Amino acid sequence: MSDRVSTPDNRVVVFLHSGEYDRVHQGLSIAAAATAAGRRVEVYLFWWALERFLLDRLDEPDFAGREDVADRFEARGMPTVRALLEHVRDSGLGTVAGCTGSLGALGSESKAGDSGIDVWLGWSAILQRTAGVADRFYL
Template sequence: MNPPASKVAVFLHSGDYDRVHQGLAIAASAVASGRRVEVYLFWWALERFLQGRLDAPDFHPPREDVADRFETRRIPTLRELLEHLAESGLCSIQGCTGSLGALGAEQSTEGAPIDGWVGWSAILQRTAGVVDRFYL
């Protein structure tokens, strides 16, 4: 009998497309292997989700060569990765209430692809003992 797979925690702070993509790709790899994942959104990553900027790669500084490669190689967008994560039933996307307040974006939460809202006390409890943590 195999022991249950450990949980993975992904902390997304940066809103840069490449960092958010990397974090969601890590989460997708984990759920593909049957592991539970919790993704926590802070500051600029949270802002990207609230603004719905999940479809077209927007690199800064601009990298048309990389953006073109994303399209020609059919690399999934942030939205497609999120859909995969939701369909798996193994991933939860959580927004930080402190970051939400700091951004002044409380009115922007409707329709955002976020499963719940948590503060640091809950985050610390939920991730206690989690060995696989990724900070981007």
């Protein structure tokens, strides 16, 4: 019998596929809450979420057909996607990774270097890095 106690991986992983503002905001809200609790976070960007980052569309809430929500969102001083991202980055506990396959499918290789994304990975590396993580969120 071993004296070592096995502890589960305490990281939080957020997979963002949709580029809709509400989903990206929710994913980064989860990431910000986790880092505030002292947990490491990895945010993985795919397809339309990646495109939102590459196009630097992180500041203005754009809820298609729901201007009432956008107005309330701003009136209540809700943080933007950029503000949440800055919280995650400033914590020193977060990593933002972009999927190389999605980058290629979007034809956006030229924007990769200026994106602010910490690391570019393919699925094999993503699967290795996230193995054993219990707290995974898919948006």
